[in-house]
Amino acid sequence: MTAPLTGIRVLDLTMVWAGPMGTRLLGDYGAEVIKIEGPKQWDLLRGLGRMPRTEERWYNKAAYFNHNNRNKYSTILDLQTNRGRELFLKLVSISDVLVENYRADVMQKLQLGYEEIKAVNPKIIYLSMPGHGKTGPESGYVTYGTNVEQLAGLVSISGYENGEPTKTGFSYGDPMSGTAAPAAVALGLRQLRLTGSGVFIDMAQRENLTCLVGEYLVDYSMNNILRNPIGNRNNQFAPHNCYPSGGENCWVTIACETNAQFAKLCTIMEQPDLATDPRFETIEARKKNEDLLDEIIKTWSLKHGHYETMHNLQRAGIPSGAVLTIPEIMSDPQMRSRNAWAEHSHPDAGTWEMETPPWLLSRTPGSVRLPAPGYAEHNEYVFADLLGLSDTEIAALHEEGVTALSPDIKSHT
C-alpha cells in the first residue's frame, strides 16, 4: 500500500511544536521530511528534554522533541551563509513542499521568501505558519502557543461559570495549527494538480484558532452581547457537569440531554422519585435548579470510582466519561484497542512508547518508519545522495562552518 504522500519531499524549517507536529504528520502519512537545523540554531525542543547535560548526546534524548520529529531526516545548514543558502535552493529545486514557522520577517531576511523560492521552483507548495500571519500591522509581533488562544478569542469565553477568563492547560494553539498543516499542504498539492502551479499558503495561527470559536463572533456581530464563561455546564441541558469521584483528585463527567436519560440516572442513583420531582421533571426545571441537582449528584458520585460511574451510566445509555489523567490515557482500554501507542526504538534514546499516527486510513494507513533524527544524522544522505557533493566539497562545508556534526552547545544552553 502506498501512503497518501509517498514521493512528496518536504523541507522542514520549523521548530518547537506547531510546525514540527505538522511536518511529522506529513511524514506519518508517507512524505520524506528533511528537517533543517543550523550549526548554532537548533530546534529549541532539543534543549527542553529535562535531560542532565552530563548524558552523552543529551540533545538527541529529549522526549518532547523525539515525539514531534519522528519520520524525519535531520541535516545541518547555516542559511545565513551564501553557500548554505545556495545549497538550500538546490534542495528547493528537487522538493515539493516547504514549511516554515519563523516569525513573519525571518524568511525575507534570509532572502528565502516565496518569490525567491518560486523563482527556483514554481511548483513548490510554500506553507508559512506565523502567529499573526505574514501581513498586517502586527505581523512582526512575537507569539507562542498560549498567546495564540488569547489572540483568537478562545480564552475570553473559557473559565468557570461567571469566573475570570481562563487559559487552556497547555499551548492549545500549537497542536491546532499542526493538525491543520496536512490539510493546507494537501489543498496546495491538489491545486498544483489542477493548475500546474505551486501556491503560497499563509496560516496565521491566531486566525486558524478563531475559526474554532466562529459562532461567538457571528453571535456578537448580530447581538452585540459578550458571553460569559459557563464552565462545564451547557446552556440548554442539565445535569451537564464534572463531579468528584471516590479517590483523590478523581472526577467524572455526566451529561443528560433527554428526560429519558435523566430518569435512568435517577434509577441508577437509587433515587427514582427525582425523575418526577417538579424541580427536575423537565429540561427547563433541571436547568433552573441545576445547583441543587449538582449537589445531589455529587453526594452520589463521591461513593463510586470514576471509571465505575462511566461504565454504569454508559450501559444505560447516558453520556458519561471519566476525567482521565495522563497515565490513565496511556493505559485506557479504548486507546489500547486502537493501538494509539506503540513501542519504538531510537539509537540514542532507547525504547519507549509514543503515539501512533492518529487517523486510521483503511487503504493507505500512516506508519512510524523512523525514530526522530539525531542532530545532523542525515547530513551524508542530503549532501552526498541528494545534492551530489563530493567528499572534498562536504569537508569544505564543515571547514567553513556551513554545516556541523554536533551542535555548538554554548549557543544552546
Place this chain on the structure above:
Amino acid sequence: MQPLSGIKVLELGNFVSAPYCGKLFAGYGAEVIKIEPPDGDISRTHGPFKNNQPDPETSALFMYLNTGKRSVTLDLQTVTDHNNLIELIKKSDVLIENYRPNDAKALGIDYETLKVINPKLVVISITAYGQKGPYANYYSNNLIAFAMSGQMFITGTEEGGPLKNGGYQADYQGGLNAFSAGMLAVLATERDGVGQHVDISVQHCMGPILEAGIPFYSYMGLWAPERRGNLMSSIMGVYPCIDGQIGIHVMARNWPPFARAVGHEEWIQDERYSTAEARMENSDELMAEIIQWSTNITKKEAHQAGGENRAPITYIHDMADLLESPQLKERGFLREIEHPVAGKATYPGPPWWMGPDNWTDNPAPLLGANTKEILEGLVR
C-alpha cells in the same frame, strides 16, 4: 479555480464536528450537499439566536458551521428517500458522517455498505472513540470528550476541579482532524482510483497533544496531577491589567525583550532573574513584580509594548476586540455575510489564506432549500 474545484461532498453531519469538516470543504471550493433530517440539524435548535429569538434559521452555531453548503432534507426511514440517498452517494466523491457506528449501520451508511454502492468514495467517519473497540458505541458529547482525552484534567485550578475550555473545542478538533485526514484520502483516491474509510476518533486525536505530558510520562515517568490555572509560572500565564487581562509566554531567548517591554531593562542583568533557573527560583518575587506592572497598564498598551520590543505579550481578546482588530481587518479575515433570514453578520474567513479567490463566503442554507432542485436533478 479553487483548490477543491470539482469535488462533490455529501455531508450527513449533525451539530459541530462533521459540519465543520464540511464547511472547510465548501470554503475551499468543493460542492457540498448537506443532508438534514426533516426537522433539521440539531445545531439549528442551539443558540445563540439572532436577537435571542429561537428560530431554526438564525442559530449562530448553524449559520457559522454551514456556510457555502446546500441543504437537502431526507427522511431516511422512508424507502423513497433512502433510494434518493443512494443515488446521491453514487454521484459523490466524499461522504462525511458523525453517527455512532451502530447508528450508522442502522441507517445503512456504514462503510461496508457504502463501498459497494460507490467503490471510489472517501468516507470520513468522526466518532468519539473510533469505529471499533470497547467504547465504540458509548455516548459522548463535547464535555465527555474533554474528560476522556485528558485535556480537561490539566485545565482549570486545583480548587475548581477539571475544566473544559470554551465553546465546542472537542467537536471542532474532531472536524479539523477529519479535514486533514480526509484531504490525504482524497489525494490517494485521485491517484489510485479507489476510495477508502477514514476513521477519526476524537479521543485518539485529543489525547496525545497535551504539550510534553505524554512524552515526559512515557519516556521518563515524569508526571504530576496538577492544574495550574492562569499561571503556569511567573513567565507563562495570564495577568490582570487595568481593563482586562494580559497574557505572557516568555521563553529563555525572550527575557531581554520582555524586560525592556515591561520597563525593567535592569532585570536583564539582575541576578535574581537573569537566567531561566534564577527566574524559576525567584518565581514568586518575579510574579509580584509583573503584577505590579500589569495592573498599571491597559491591555492595548501592553500588546503594543510587546510588539515594539518583540516580546511575547498580548491581551485576552474578546469578540469585540476581534471585530476591531487592525490586524484582522487589514488581512481581510473578517467577512461580512448576508443571510436571507438573519441578515448581516461578521464571520471568520479562511483558517489559512491560499490566495485572494480561494475561499468562498456564502451564507448557510435554509432548511431543505435545495431539496427540490437536487432531487429533480437525479437521473434515474
